[in-house]
Amino acid sequence: MILEAKTISFRYDNGNRQILNQVSLSVGSGERVGLSAPSGFGKTTFCKILAGYERPDAGEVLLDGRPLGSYGPYCPVQMVWQHPELSVNPRRRMKTVLAEGDHIPERVIRGLGIEKDWENRFPGELSGGELQRFCIARALGERTRFLLADEISTMLDLITQSQIWNFLLEETAARGIGLLVVSHADGLLKQVCTRVERLDR
């Protein structure tokens, strides 16, 4: 499968600054593309458009040549957000986060180092890094074909980072999931990705 962004332009309703101007990118299954740009260049916005959270003002997102919106209620392109504490409902236990995903295999949950007893806790009782593992697991449902990782490991220590990335590389390779990695850390991108793209204004 191939995920393509074609000449995408975007500006938010409230701001008057053009965030994305004619940006194009394509990611194939099994490919791991790095995306790097300074702050405020629209990396997160670009991910949101690719995963269907926002509609571009111009241009389109295609998955195997079909518009992304034409795929069923479950979006095959899943995004993991930069802030895990905002991505889970503070009033629901962590096991519901896993249940929300599309049949998350036990292998993924264990592979990400999620401990059994965390599942009965509320988000306020876990650290950011621990929450982020749940968010990654939730995005790795059965029907996920592409994973957008928006600064998913910035809040983690190096050992945990390597644990999570090793698992992700293994899992995405085994399932043929395409990966788009957004990060400031060029070292990480060099290590993880098959190619690195820069987002220009």
Added chain:
Amino acid sequence: MKIRNRRQRMAVLMAVSLFLLVLVTAAGWAFGETASATDFSRKNLAPCLSYPFGTDFMGRDMLLRTVAGLSSSIRLGILTAAVSAVIAFILGLAAAVLGKAADGVISGMIDLVMGIPHILLLILISYACGKGFWGVVVGISLTHWTSLARLIRGEVLQLKESNYVKIAARLGHGKLKVAFFHMTPHLLPQLVTGLVLMFPHAILHEASITFLGFGLPPEEPAIGIILSESMKYLVMGKWWLALFPGLLLAGVVLLFHFLGEGLLLLLDPENAHR
């Protein structure tokens, strides 16, 4: 059972206050007939051993009358608070979830009901429904859902913008499912507080329209009627006619308040492990 933590202690206390409220309600139901029995040989007795709350100008036992009055007030309060909270919840959620057109209609309805003075609308509805218990229930329920509905609509609009609701949508969960699983846990505390605050409001409204002659029939032992009747006798030094019913009414309101607070404590995950 051994009590291990604050949550369990709270649960026990809540059970006790619930039991008290049920007891009063049931007692009032059972003694309803005896409560309105008049006996002119025992007119205007001050509190004594056989009549702890005294008797009134028609020789009715004030203890029984108070309990019967509280009972009907509790039933009316619960019913109206529950009905208007449900209306508020459904309309508030619908306004925020169903889209712009529905939001416009429901917001318009809220403004309309809020724009007409409460008491006027209440009298009209109650009168149209044939007065009495059900007239009052329908009247109060239909006039008191507005502020809670507005509160819930605002909260839902805010929740709609949160990341986890947007993520749930991308994970293929429908609007109803998101409303039920993601939004309801945030709305419950608002709803419970609204319900508890509605209760004293409902009783006071019941008393006021009953006083104006559009509510419960005067022979019914309602707290509102007892209090307004006692006004005439207070200046004659018959303090017990107002004191005990008033105190007990305050007590019942406090019990409801305590129940509401307790529920809030139990519902909040911040306190899950206390």
